[in-house]
Amino acid sequence: MEVEAIIQKSKKFEPLYNLPPKTHTVVCIGGRGGGKTYEISKFIAFSATMLKKRCVIIRDEKALIKDTILNEIWARYDTANEKGALSRFFTKNETELKDKKTGKTLIYTKGFRASDNQKRANLKGASDIDIAVIEEGEDITDVDKFNTFVDSLRKEGCLVIIILNTPDTGHFILKRYFNLVAVPAHDGYFEPVPKEISGVVSICSVYQDNEYLPDHVVNRYESYGNPDDPNYNVHYYLTAIKGYSSSGRKGQVLKKVKPIKFADYMKLPYREYYGQDFGTASPAALVGVKFDKNRCWWRLINYKPMSALELAKLYCTLGFTPADRIIADNADAKAIMKLKHGFKLHEVSADDAAKYPGILKGFYVVPCVKGADAISQRIALMDGMELYCVEEHAEAWHEINNYIYAQDKYGNYTNDPEDAYNHHIDAVGYVVNDQRGKKRFEITTQ
Numbered sequence: 001m002e003v004e005a006i007i008q009k010s011k012k013f014e015p016l017y018n019l020p021p022k023t024h025t026v027v028c029i030g031g032r033g034g035g036k037t038y039e040i041s042k043f044i045a046f047s048a049t050m051l052k053k054r055c056v057i058i059r060d061e062k063a064l065i066k067d068t069i070l071n072e073i074w075a076r077y078d079t080a081n082e083k084g085a086l087s088r089f090f091t092k093n094e095t096e097l098k099d100k101k102t103g104k105t106l107i108y109t110k111g112f113r114a115s116d117n118q119k120r121a122n123l124k125g126a127s128d129i130d131i132a133v134i135e136e137g138e139d140i141t142d143v144d145k146f147n148t149f150v151d152s153l154r155k156e157g158c159l160v161i162i163i164l165n166t167p168d169t170g171h172f173i174l175k176r177y178f179n180l181v182a183v184p185a186h187d188g189y190f191e192p193v194p195k196e197i198s199g200v201v202s203i204c205s206v207y208q209d210n211e212y213l214p215d216h217v218v219n220r221y222e223s224y225g226n227p228d229d230p231n232y233n234v235h236y237y238l239t240a241i242k243g244y245s246s247s248g249r250k251g252q253v254l255k256k257v258k259p260i261k262f263a264d265y266m267k268l269p270y271r272e273y274y275g276q277d278f279g280t281a282s283p284a285a286l287v288g289v290k291f292d293k294n295r296c297w298w299r300l301i302n303y304k305p306m307s308a309l310e311l312a313k314l315y316c317t318l319g320f321t322p323a324d325r326i327i328a329d330n331a332d333a334k335a336i337m338k339l340k341h342g343f344k345l346h347e348v349s350a351d352d353a354a355k356y357p358g359i360l361k362g363f364y365v366v367p368c369v370k371g372a373d374a375i376s377q378r379i380a381l382m383d384g385m386e387l388y389c390v391e392e393h394a395e396a397w398h399e400i401n402n403y404i405y406a407q408d409k410y411g412n413y414t415n416d417p418e419d420a421y422n423h424h425i426d427a428v429g430y431v432v433n434d435q436r437g438k439k440r441f442e443i444t445t446q
Contacts, residue, residue, distance in 0.1 A: 012209040013039040015201055019159075024199040026161045027177050029192060031243030033213050033221060034205030036163050037135075041072035043161075044133060048097055048106040049077070049086060053130035057109045058149065059139070069135045069163070070095070070109060129153055137164030143172040166192060166239065169247040169401055177202060179259040179391045180245060180401055187250035189238050190401065195391055196261060206243050251405040251413045253379060254425070259391035265290070265299055273435060274320075275427030276328040276365070278335050279305050283395070285424035286314070289431040295386040298428050300393040308335040309343065309352075315363050316356040322364050327430040330367035340365040368430035376415055378429030381436055396424050 009017060012035065016026065028036045047053040057070050074092070081087060090106070091098045097107035132153055140146055150160060167174055169190060174180070177200060180190035194202035207213055207221050223229040225237035238244045270290040277285040286302040302314060320326070328336050342362035345353065353360060371377065389396050402421040405413040 010035055010039050010209070010211065012205050013043075013203060015203060016043055019201060022199055023201055024159060025201070026159065027173070027200065027202045028161065028163045028205070029166055029178075029202065029243065030205040031166065031207060031241045033207035033210055033217060033241075034243070035210040035212070036205060037069050037072050040133060040161060040163055041069050042076050044107065044131065045073050045076035045080065047131055049080070049090065052099065052106065054104065054128060055107045055131040055133065056129050057107070057133050057135060059111055059135045069133065073107065128155055129158055130155065131159045131161065134160065134162045137162045137173050138167035138171060146172070166243045166245050169245045174245060175394060180397065181258065182252060182255040183238070183244055184255070186238060186244070187252050188247045189244040190247065191244055193259065204243065207241065247401055249402060249404050251407070252401070253403045253405060253417050254382065254387065254400050256383070257387045257389050257400050260297055260388040262299065262390045262392050265297055265390050268292075268297060273431045274324060274326040275429070275431040276311070276326055277423050277427040278329050278332040279423065280307055281305055283423040284311060285427045286311070287424055287427045287431070289428055291435060294384075295388070296382070296432060297388040299390040300396040300424050303395040303424065308338045309348065309359065312339055312343065312359040312363070313352065313356050315339075316358040320358070320363055324364055326363060326365045327368050327434045328365050329426065329430065330370060333367070336365055336367050339363055366434075369433060374433075375417065378433050379417070381432050382429060385432070399423065399425055
């Protein structure tokens with residue numbers, strides 16, 4: 001029987017009923033009133049009764065589940081069972097739905113932790129699950145326990161559905177499945193943009209997507225974002241209602257960076273330049289940067305601490321040639337000299353000299369130019385460009401989202417960024433500054 005003949009679907013959630021082949025994860029995220037719980041409860045009630053799918057409902061604490069989506073699932077079930085048609089085939093109690101004919105439990109619940117916070121919940125026995133619904137995903141902070149449960153779902157074709165209100169930027173689910181794009185005019189707030197991940201479908205919904213939401217509820221939600229309304233609460237409006245993520249950090253420096261897939265970056269038909277920040281305790285960030293007129297794209301190649309010799313080996317591994325221009329932090333003149341002119345035979349092992357011949361010859365490394373106001377100048381140049389960073393590089397995005405302006409003693413933002421979360425950003429800035437004004441591309445500042 002066609003699904004359309006059985007269940008009325010919200011337009012926003014239609015993809016749930018027509019998932020691409022080999023979909024293993026669905027992430028439903030957004031603000032209040034977006035219909036996430038209602039639509040997923042409808043989908044689970046349908047899947048368990050009409051398709052005989054075995055479904056488990058997971059939450060941080062099992063005892064709380066009956067107050068959330070399970071209650072919604074039973075409401076959908078009871079509506080469909082108004083005349084008792086389903087009671088001929090199923091038995092239902094507070095926490096389970098069973099198939100009378102097979103005795104199989106079709107809906108049941110588990111918790112990531114027991115009601116007693118000192119006890120561990122038993123997450124075993126989930127190997128025969130068809131659909132696992134993880135409710136209130138923002139409350140689950142133990143990534144290892146989350147991974148352990150998902151790894152236990154071994155039935156072929158098993159689907160994991162994660163439902164969550166948008167958490168703060170540090171949450172592992174947000175980092176795993178979304179890019180964070182700065183919200184214009186609201187420092188410290190980010191829109192979750194789904195990453196393109198094979199087997200993962202993301203549904204982002206807010207109250208405007210819920211055609212069944214009553215007008216009085218819509219009006220109340222919108223009052224939180226109206227400065228003239230007594231209910232005005234901009235943080236609540238942006239996070240709970242609009243579904244944006246908050247970093248708790250205002251004064252973000254780079255607000256306009258957009259994501260680009262790594263594969264798409266590599267296909268860009270422009271010469272790649274390289275920026276190198278040094279660090280043996282902090283990241284020795286190496287970036288690749290491409291330009292086209294006023295557009296700038298970059299990727300993060302290395303974010304591990306490395307000595308000059310380790311960087312030289314990395315350059316060899318990457319296949320750098322004498323034509324590959326590397327703009328390096330001029331604060332470490334010794335490292336630049338070694339990388340540019342090559343190491344002496346007595347400074348490297350025979351094995352390294354044979355395996356990495358480039359470390360003896362040197363590379364096309366030039367020191368960056370820093371004036372009295374070098375950092376502000378680099379930021380101004382970048383701010384006047386259309387910027388893109390490879391979306392798969394989490395360390396790069398962590399810096400972008402946390403690189404902020406310093407404050408004076410009165411709490412006012414200055415024009416100088418804090419000296420933190422800037423390793424790869426500095427490296428990109430070295431290249432941008434190096435290439436400014438050259439005919440390869442144009443930079444217009446605003």
